[in-house]
Amino acid sequence: MVLRTMGTQLRFARNQTIFNEGDAAEYAYTLKSGTVRLCNYLSDGRRQIMQFLFPGDLFSFMELDGHHLTAEAVGDVVLSCYPHRQIVQLGAQNPELGMRMASLMSQRLHAMHVQLLLLGRQTAMERIASFLLSLKERMGANEDELFDISMSRQDVADHLGLTIETVCRVLSKLRRSRVIAIPNLHQLRVYDTDALRALAERGD
Amino acid sequence: MVLRTMGTQLRFARNQTIFNEGDAAEYAYTLKSGTVRLCNYLSDGRRQIMQFLFPGDLFSFMELDGHHLTAEAVGDVVLSCYPHRQIVQLGAQNPELGMRMASLMSQRLHAMHVQLLLLGRQTAMERIASFLLSLKERMGANEDELFDISMSRQDVADHLGLTIETVCRVLSKLRRSRVIAIPNLHQLRVYDTDALRALAERGD
DNA sequence: CGCCGTGTTGACCAGTTTCAAGATTGGTGG
DNA sequence: CCACCAATCTTGAAACTGGTCAACACGGCG
Numbered sequence A, B: 001m002v003l004r005t006m007g008t009q010l011r012f013a014r015n016q017t018i019f020n021e022g023d024a025a026e027y028a029y030t031l032k033s034g035t036v037r038l039c040n041y042l043s044d045g046r047r048q049i050m051q052f053l054f055p056g057d058l059f060s061f062m063e064l065d066g067h068h069l070t071a072e073a074v075g076d077v078v079l080s081c082y083p084h085r086q087i088v089q090l091g092a093q094n095p096e097l098g099m100r101m102a103s104l105m106s107q108r109l110h111a112m113h114v115q116l117l118l119l120g121r122q123t124a125m126e127r128i129a130s131f132l133l134s135l136k137e138r139m140g141a142n143e144d145e146l147f148d149i150s151m152s153r154q155d156v157a158d159h160l161g162l163t164i165e166t167v168c169r170v171l172s173k174l175r176r177s178r179v180i181a182i183p184n185l186h187q188l189r190v191y192d193t194d195a196l197r198a199l200a201e202r203g204d
Numbered sequence C: 001c002g003c004c005g006t007g008t009t010g011a012c013c014a015g016t017t018t019c020a021a022g023a024t025t026g027g028t029g030g
Numbered sequence D: 001c002c003a004c005c006a007a008t009c010t011t012g013a014a015a016c017t018g019g020t021c022a023a024c025a026c027g028g029c030g
Helices: A084-093 A095-121 A124-138 A153-160 A164-176 A193-202 B084-093 B095-121 B124-138 B153-160 B164-176 B193-202
Strands: A008-012 A017-019 A027-033 A036-041 A047-053 A070-073 A077-083 A146-148 A187-190 B008-012 B017-019 B027-033 B036-041 B047-053 B070-073 B077-083 B146-148 B187-190
Touching: A027 A084, A036 A153, A036 B095, A047 A095, A047 A153, A047 B095, A077 A084, A084 A095, A084 B095, A095 A124, A095 B036, A095 B047, A095 B084, A095 B095, A124 A153, A124 A164, A124 A187, A124 A193, A153 A164, B027 B084, B036 B153, B047 B095, B047 B153, B077 B084, B084 B095, B095 B124, B124 B153, B124 B164, B124 B187, B124 B193, B153 B164
Parallel strands: none
Antiparallel strands: A008 A077, A017 A070, A027 A077, A036 A047, A036 A070, A146 A187, B008 B077, B017 B070, B027 B077, B036 B047, B036 B070, B146 B187
16 A cells, blocks of 8 residues: 555554544554554443454544544554545545545445444354454464464453453353363464354354 | 436335345445335344435445345335446546545444444443434434334334334333323334433433 | 234343452562 | 562352243234
């Protein structure tokens, strides 16, 4: 992408806020390393994580009138930022690039639809199985290959509309039935991807 | 909008399918009259309604690679359709219009975020109170003014991630506490908008 | 007038949450 | 390098919200 040549690097520490919902949106970002969460808060503190971002992901490039979401660093994070006006100008001038951006938006929208179905109509087991599969895919891990879960149990819970306890219980159940292994808190191995796929569709 | 001058009119009867998830997406549509639901199905029939569309709404204008959702007529529906290529071309040629479309996408994305928070973190009462408020707003009804609920209880349930019984029970509770009145199945009056707003944030 | 689809209500049940008690983990300072 | 402390995670028991099942009401239409 054209942008790759420009941009200033920024660093954020674990749990630091990158921007808040409602802030003026002056920059678009690409994530260089680490994991970012995009979330919404209710006034009483209830939180919903809309999306986790991983290295390579572009975000906040189409927020005309201020950020709709809060962005926070899950672990330590490095990202590049680009003045917003620049992006918009480029998009307007270069139809090719404008289309790329529109396509990215469309992808996002589709991902949100999938998540909506998950939150509205799927069980705890289905949600967690789906999440583990998508994480495994995103991490490019093969069968039996270990991959990192950078986010906390609470983050997972707030992404899937569950409590931290339910997340733990379901993970334990998957571990007991030898579908996954959790050698340490932030790493996971999937032994039986097909079983997980079945659980993602049919629950228990 | 430029499009208003072109387009062919189509009619669909109550519960008829306009297009299915996975279908090639050849047209964009604007709704002339009636209500449309955009939804996703799980293989076992569980359904999540992503969005209701009302007269004036434009939809399916950015689905490059086939429809992501199924569109169905809630009641009888009239809509205009426009060849997809035309829209894309126009958007590419006319930066102004391209921006309008991007802005529409961004609005949709924001609405999905709100819905995600609702499904992930809000109670039955909060969901229904929010829904009634947004419906009242969309219908342009004032305090104490009667407005139409075109969709069935099942549709409401599938939009809010609840069962039809829960929807009924919560509506009854709101009626008993004189916050709303339901003179007939498909009409509703809000007596106390402030109470509803409070319930939308804090539940019960 | 009676039937069928839809809506309402009640009783009971299940999955998830809540509350609470430990167990692990990771970080800090001696 | 180890001990301690705080944060996070795990597990169990009880409570609760919302779901399921079932009976009945309502309303529109032939």
